[in-house]
Amino acid sequence: MVLCEEDAQWHLLFIRRAEHPLDPWSGHMALPGGRRDPSDSNDLSTAIRETREEVGLELERDAELLGAIDDLRATAKGRTLDLVVAPFVFCVKTLTPIVPSHEVVAAHWAPIKPLLDGTAQTELSVTQPGGVIRVPAWNVAGNAVWGLTYRMVCSFFALATASDAS
Secondary structure (H helix, E strand, C coil), X not given: CEEEEECCEEEEEEEEECCCCCCCCCCCEECCCCCCCCCXXXXXXXXXXXXXXXXXXXXXXXXXXEEECCCEEEXXXXXXXXXXXXXXXXXXXXXXXXXXXXXXXXXXXEECHHHHHCCCEEEEEEEECCEEEEEEEEEECCEEEEHHHHHHHHHHHHHHHHHHHC
């Protein structure tokens, strides 16, 4: 998760994943990230490498690590996967231009306020085995942010607002 404060407003970087037939999250809105390679020393180094590969941001050089969010288990098509996501939160100083790789169709610096105050809130109909379900989502640049990405951002908001209250 990459944040930036500009003009007294916080922004969050979202990407839209490229279409790929073997990717269960193909075409979805997401946060930069990906699978751990054998060359990665830990989950943090994976996050740094994947962000560089997907959007060209050099987190070690241009960002401050704010911390980690609790791990989340991934799901696809209504079933829990044997895949745990370890999210990290970084802050860059400026709304850095993004250079999407072949894995990313688009990138958007989205203001956080509409996500928090409910003006970006929507629902999405998702077809799963057994039928169609309605899931909470946000509209970001005309795209639905839902599922694992929605859950990660909600976890971050819960931590951030809890620390603001104390």
